[in-house]
Amino acid sequence: MTLLHTVVVVGGGSAGIASAASLLKRRPDLDIAVIDPAETHAYQPGWTMVGGGVFDAKVTVRSEASVMPKGVTWIKQAAASFQPDDNQVTLTDGTEVRYEALVVAPGIRLAWEQITGLEGTLGQHGVTSNYRYDLAPYTWELVQQTKRGRAIFTQPPMPIKCAGAPQKAMYLSCDHWLRSDVLGQIEVEFHNAGGVLFGVADYVPALSEYIDKYAIDTQFGSNLIAVDGAARQATFATSEGEVTRDFDMLHVVPPQVAPQFLADSPLAAESGFTDVDPHTLQHVRYPNVFGLGDAGSMPNAKTMAAARKQAPVVAVNLLQQLAGHGPRAGYDGYGSCPLTVERGKIVLAEFGYGGKLMPSFPDWIIDGTRPQRLSWMLKADALPWIYWNGMLKGREWLAAPGNMVAQ
Template identity: 65%
Template sequence: MTLHQIVIVGGGAAGIATAASLLKRRKGLDIAIIEPSEDHFYQPGWTMVGGGVFQAPTTRRSTASVMPAGVTHIKGAAASFQPEENQVALSDGRSVTYHMLIVATGIAPAWDAIPGLEQALGKNGVTSNYRFDLAPYTYKLAQNLKSGRAIFTQPPMPIKCPGAPQKAMYLSCSLWEKAGALGNIDVQFHNAGPALFGVKDYVPPLMDYIKRYNAHLNFGSKLIAVDGPNQKATFAQTGADGTTQEVTLEYDMLHVTPPQRAVDAVAKSPLADATGFVEVNAKTLQHTRFSNIFGIGDGCNTPNSKTAAAARKQAPIVAVNLLSVMDGAPATHAYDGYGSCPLTVEHGRAIVAEFGYGGKLLPSFPWDSTKPRWLGWQLKANFLPWLYWNAMLKGREWLAAPLERHTD
């Protein structure tokens, strides 16, 4: 058994950023990160891989290379949490004890939740930008498709990067438009939810592109089965009257966003709420029942959009509040629900959607954020990847300083 001042479970974007923010404020902290993976991914880049803009290897670095100096990397996976004993048990039988705990376990794709999907992925025209190894296949399929039917799916919430399912569609349509093939392709977007985007201000400009690409929207339409060899997808479609019918469609290209769920170790632990996610105060990100535990990122039950931008804003809040609690004071700062989704509506233009709790617009730039812009594309294609690797993971809190004090 090992003991550390602060233990962070998860070495993804949220976990690494929080460790860096903590060390920025207090050098010499004894921090350990529990993370099994040898690789660290810039997942927002996979949309651009699928659109032929990035090469997949540019989105991957070794976990060791992004681990902040002075942090102990415990290579292993958390299997269970014992908050009453301040312990985390690992899958290999080891246990780690902490004074303060940060849970940054993320959200898990449930590829197995759709019969036939796992077996079809990477062939039979079935792809997903939600996997590093499949995003290049998305681009290959889009490049090669000259006619036929292309289906893009979005499952019920919660999912990470809620804009990604439609971004895959827009960038594929942009390629087909440029190649002169768009008119020969039946583009369909099947969304299990009731709206194109969760923040209403962005729906009108997105609808302009839906019309431009002649894409057919299907709301209340959930993918429930994939027949890869025969290239058929089955959907459960719920009508306005609440009745559900099954519809099977043939496809030439099927881009699937998998259903997503809380990580098992968290969902089965005392840290979880009824949905399986870490139960935290939506503002302070402190656990509602265990004061020495904080949550951050996609694995929390906060009602914000699950994006890397949200984790970037949350990391300094968690760092400030954890140190305050560790020193015997209350949590002092509040997270406003900020999330961001640069919606790549065509090659060369993006709508930079920035918003907080309740759909409140929280623009970082002095322009109308609902308009597609070349600068938005430059932000997505060039600035944000650089910001991720060189600022967010290094404790440089540009555009993310924890200014808002908690007043409740």
């Protein structure tokens, strides 16, 4: 069977739904199909707050049907392969979906299997991760239960979605232990496969103050490769060789890769992600294909805030392509990472390509390089509402496409 649509969007997550909504805002009669088999849609930035005992997990998910833009055709299947030379996507059941323009937004895959022994022990033996909806509540259980011993937090090699999330889990946990007067009995270790605390230097001083405040032992160039849950042991690859550490609590961030069906396709860059121009988000070889979100090859931080800025750019440039014109909107690499350094305070990191600071507010309202209460209110109260009622509805508050480029 063959289906025909003007625009096909692969992926019904943040990036896919936002781009479809932004397209319909500009062309309400546009024929759009969204391919995604999921029954639920998650506000994933909220899972950090679940793991810190701030949100209930249920408030972070809604039905996929409730966020699907009115007027699109929802194809409740998974994409299996791309045939861009034929303007076609093939689904897992063999159905062919043809398009005039394609939006590739399938997200990133959590590669739990790359850490030996991890999958069999997740959710038990003190092993958890805020990167999964069903595990974030277990993180909070462990934080409350842990009174002494060793708590280990890990960060794998880049790219990962939300590079600050591994630290967010750690800081919120430490803040609870400090308030509960047990932090002194807990050894906290942060094993980061990278070489720096945070990739944008302007935010490091504030974060370093919290590393000192919580007496966290930072281990750089230390990559988790194996977990023995029953023995409560974690093994890391370091420049000195393999190191095994006992733990009472282990918060794991898994390695992350492009979805295999994308990585195997003609659309992929060497990295496996959609090979697009980092500014126009147009594919470098197929001009009627656009990519955004975590599956894009752009060198920006993979965050929901980045997808919020990218969706309008894709909408403008895709419509330009359908009209026979070149792209005229550009993405500047904006990403945001609200670093929850303690309950009630956040370091609001906002930056673009090259680590350029890109604050949304003047310093006298929010100084993003310092922990602030107002930043916490933004993350805890405003951003979830903006996500559900703005970004997914095509309302481009603080996200209108700019940086016009030559046609």
